[in-house]
Amino acid sequence: MAPMSSSTMPKRPSDPLDIIDVDSMLTDEERAIRATVRQVCDDLVEPHVVQWYEQGDLPVARELAQEFGKVGLLGMHLEGYGCAGMSSVDYGLACLELEASDSGIRSLVSVQGSLAMYAIHAFGSEEQKQEWLPRMAAGEAIGCFGLTEPDHGSDPGSMRTRARRDGDDWVLDGSKMWITNGSIADVAVVWANAGEENGGIRGFVVPTDTPGFEAHELKNKMSLRASVTAELSLAEVRLPAGAVLPDVTGLKGPLSCLSEARYGIVWGCLGAARTALDAARRYSMERTQFDRPIAGFQLTQAKLAHMSTELQLGRLLALHLGRRKDSVGLRPEQVSVGKYNNVTKAIEICRTARTILGGNGISGEYPVMRHANNLESVLTYEGTVEMHTLVIGQTLTGESAFR
């Protein structure tokens, strides 16, 4: 059968990574924002990220944050206080480009903007906003977000970190685990159980130089190696009355921050997948076995076709959710559908890409295994894939299967 043709068919060949032209649904400004982030990543991240990953560190996190701040990446979807005030779609596009370079770099930006800055922006006092947000938007101050604990992950309501009143002061005790940016942060948004009489779970803005606050960097990670992760320990951390986030009580505080961050992941993870797919596609066209490029084998083509289709569907889903978020807002279960689908598909794409590269797939010479390993963390953080499954299940059936 001859290839289909039509007089209205555009002359330009299809972008192999966007055959259905999802790009045509973006505005010029959205494309320009994406191009800026791509350029920043190409200049500042790509040349070094393999080395950072190899050494298991992000030694230039502060410098990167400042460069990101200059273009407006930090807290970009927040209004005022030095933030760029961009749309959710803009933010999603930025996350995708950041994560196309490395999930760890996207995590730096997500935690700063969607967790730490968002919490202060949404629930903070005017003083807290004035004190922290402009410096955080500029990348001069780095934030982290402490919810998860060593023994309390998917069930944060059972957290053991306590906040008690002592006169007007608050005193925090406990520990937090898997805290991105933890050991480089200037400020931590820490969630603690303040007891029923004080509203249950409350958020606190904790300058990291407060006596009793310590951050220990976690080493030996096999994933997100180009990212700083720490354990926070809080021993009799005394804070003034103004340190509590006044405008929220209960779990909905941290959970709404997480919903914000996982929206970014719906987009971001597709960046990792795009990089892996592109690497596999190029490799398959250059790699010759049995006297022909392996791209010519049907098994390879089946993999590539599946990966590419899933990537494009994921982009449609992300864009749809982004447009909804910008117009009417998103319900948590809608974000769950996005994270559930896109992260599981992204990690599958990276793993399949690895098989196309054969032995070379495990080498740091190619970006594929790095992205696949990173997505192991992404699959779990900001709500595990299992929790999102249960959120969707509950929406379908009305039955809660969490406990």
Place this chain on the structure above:
Amino acid sequence: MNIVVCVKYVPDSQSERTFQESDNTVDREATDGLLSELDEYAVEEALKIVEARGGGEVTVLTVGPAAAADAIKKALQMGAHRGVHVQDDAIHGSDAVATSLVLAEAVKKATDGSPELVLTGMASTDGTMGVVPAMMAERLGLPQVTYASELTVGDGTVTIRRDGDTASETVEASLPALVSVTDQINEPRYPSFKGIMAAKKKPVDTWSLADLGLEASQVGLDAAWTTVVTFAQRPPRAQGQIVTDEGEGGAKLAEFLSAQKFL
């Protein structure tokens, strides 16, 4: 001080660039275009001058097809104040001589006949001739100070450093002047998100040849002093040759280098 920066919209050098069979000109449909990277340095330098002096406007000027508006937009996103786009089907296929004519007339019109400072990149990333700045300066009757890797605007003068292979020259010219800058002069800024949104509201004038008082016969393929007679795809890169050292590796290496005339 008001500065005009001349920029070019070029096919992305990262993608596969081709010519069209019909008239041996660049196939602009086949690839994405963008603001020539070498022109970003001129935009950045203009912005730095205006910022340091605390006043003045940067006008970014291009001659090109409809899509060339993208090059203007990028410069506006970086911070330039207004754009001028000379667009006319008759310009298609113009050589450097005709391009410099259109640019010079547009500079005059944009500055009411009295430009203060005109900046350009050192060359385009597609044609890479680097002659348009000199031709424009000649047409405008301005001193031409080219290949600046450092630029200082003084009182009625402009001083540049031009780096050669063996020496660096410091050259001074009286203002108004035309200066072309190299990729060593600065580090172009990224368009910030705020800059991207602000650019939507910045004015861009689109002028035709008639607006500049030019005739179609003065430009385009037919008026070109030079013509591309033929083009051919660069042959695919041949596979490298691996010499396994079995005692005579050195000799074989020397043989190879000598055959390639490296020795």
